[in-house]
Amino acid sequence: MAENESTQNSVPPPLQVAKRLEKFKTTIFTQMSSLAIKHSAINLGQGFPNFDGPDFVKEAAIQAIRDGKNQYARGCGVPELNLAVAERFKKDTNLVVDPEKEVTVTSGCTEAIAATMLGLVNPGDEVIIFAPFYDSYEATLSMAGAVTKSITLRPPTFSAPIDELRSLVSKSTRAILLNTPHNPTGKMFTREELDAIASLCIEHDVLVFSDEVYDKLAFEMDHISIASLPGMYERTVTLNSLGKTFSLTGWKIGWAIAPPHLTWGVRQAHSFLTFATATPLQHAAVAALQAPESYFEELRRDYLAKKSILVEGLESVGFKVFPSSGTYFVVVDHTLFGQENDVAFCEYLIKEVGVVAIPTSVFYLNPEEGKNLVRFTFCKDEQTLRSAVERMKEKLIIKKH
Ligand code: GLN
Numbered sequence: 001m002a003e004n005e006s007t008q009n010s011v012p013p014p015l016q017v018a019k020r021l022e023k024f025k026t027t028i029f030t031q032m033s034s035l036a037i038k039h040s041a042i043n044l045g046q047g048f049p050n051f052d053g054p055d056f057v058k059e060a061a062i063q064a065i066r067d068g069k070n071q072y073a074r075g076c077g078v079p080e081l082n083l084a085v086a087e088r089f090k091k092d093t094n095l096v097v098d099p100e101k102e103v104t105v106t107s108g109c110t111e112a113i114a115a116t117m118l119g120l121v122n123p124g125d126e127v128i129i130f131a132p133f134y135d136s137y138e139a140t141l142s143m144a145g146a147v148t149k150s151i152t153l154r155p156p157t158f159s160a161p162i163d164e165l166r167s168l169v170s171k172s173t174r175a176i177l178l179n180t181p182h183n184p185t186g187k188m189f190t191r192e193e194l195d196a197i198a199s200l201c202i203e204h205d206v207l208v209f210s211d212e213v214y215d216k217l218a219f220e221m222d223h224i225s226i227a228s229l230p231g232m233y234e235r236t237v238t239l240n241s242l243g244k245t246f247s248l249t250g251w252k253i254g255w256a257i258a259p260p261h262l263t264w265g266v267r268q269a270h271s272f273l274t275f276a277t278a279t280p281l282q283h284a285a286v287a288a289l290q291a292p293e294s295y296f297e298e299l300r301r302d303y304l305a306k307k308s309i310l311v312e313g314l315e316s317v318g319f320k321v322f323p324s325s326g327t328y329f330v331v332v333d334h335t336l337f338g339q340e341n342d343v344a345f346c347e348y349l350i351k352e353v354g355v356v357a358i359p360t361s362v363f364y365l366n367p368e369e370g371k372n373l374v375r376f377t378f379c380k381d382e383q384t385l386r387s388a389v390e391r392m393k394e395k396l397i398i399k400k401h
Pocket residue numbers: 027029030045046047048183
């Protein structure tokens with residue numbers, strides 16, 4: 001028997017994965033988006049716009065490719081982009097940073113997060129994250145060998161339980177990972193909460209890694225970067241990206257801003273993760289970040305209109321919708337519809353109703369805490385949002401009162 005015949009019918013070898021990634025499954029976003037395609041369901045799950053980014057940014061990318069900007073970029077970012085990031089940060093926070101020494105361009109914020117964890121956290125260090133949390137935090141902390149501790153933001157307000165946070169901070173705490181505006185809840189950290197977190201960090205010499213990718217989608221209050229609080233810049237890595245603000249999530253252009261002594265660690269990790277990020281897209285990102293303020297105002301206005309359609313629609317279906325101040329997400333309580341938990345509800349929603357949402361239990365260390373909550377996104381055109389609401393109105397039946 002030929003060798004390939006003998007192996008063809010045998011059982012495939014078991015999947016292998018290093019221990020540091022053993023507990024993680026296929027990401028919920030990947031799972032839900034492929035189910036959306038399989039069931040022709042309307043995808044209000046994974047947060048990517050179903051409309052395109054602005055022409056002036058796309059044209060700048062095409063021009064950069066035509067101009068031959070196609071070889072490796074400088075590892076820490078093309079100088080023009082480092083400068084544009086620093087200028088944008090100055091406009092947003094009033095902080096003046098050195099584009100050459102304090103800005104690192106990465107392949108999306110997800111890489112910036114990984115580079116920050118791997119470059120600045122030692123095995124055994126504790127890092128505190130707020131649950132529900134974006135799934136890559138826990139996975140990259142595990143890759144860094146860190147001990148993940150979590151503090152739960154609870155509905156309906158998702159306000160930060162500062163006393164619990166205080167009791168969790170110890171000599172082993174290396175950093176607190178902040179995300180504001182917060183995915184998935186839409187919560188924005190208030191000045192008082194940030195002040196309290198800042199004073200804890202200063203008192204205990206703890207760093208802050210602050211994921212602010214939704215900073216331009218702040219609806220109910222002004223976004224505050226914790227780096228701008230007194231004494232905080234020197235202990236903060238501010239993480240951001242192009243994807244959400246310019247509806248270009250597939251470009252994967254992100255950055256980390258930090259004082260030189262912290263930038264060193266981030267850059268060391270980044271050098272060996274991806275080394276550099278797509279050159280022509282970095283040049284186009286310069287054009288994006290130099291957009292007039294009217295671009296950002298219009299973005300907010302458009303998203304506010306989408307948000308109203310989705311929130312009012314979900315309420316008319318019968319969901320309890322929790323207030324969301326920023327991001328393009330809202331979280332709802334699904335329990336009136338009689339499904340056992342968030343995963344069962346989302347399965348039912350895809351198969352019987354034709355709409356995709358994200359179950360939130362995967363965003364907690366203890367999945368039980370998320371079993372009543374699911375997340376919907378409104379980064380879709382208005383017709384798509386209306387059709388999703390129509391489907392839910394037609395097919396979802398309240399089972400409990
Ligand atoms: N940040 C996006 C969301 O929360 C998804 C990113 C991803 O697919 N990994 O939906």
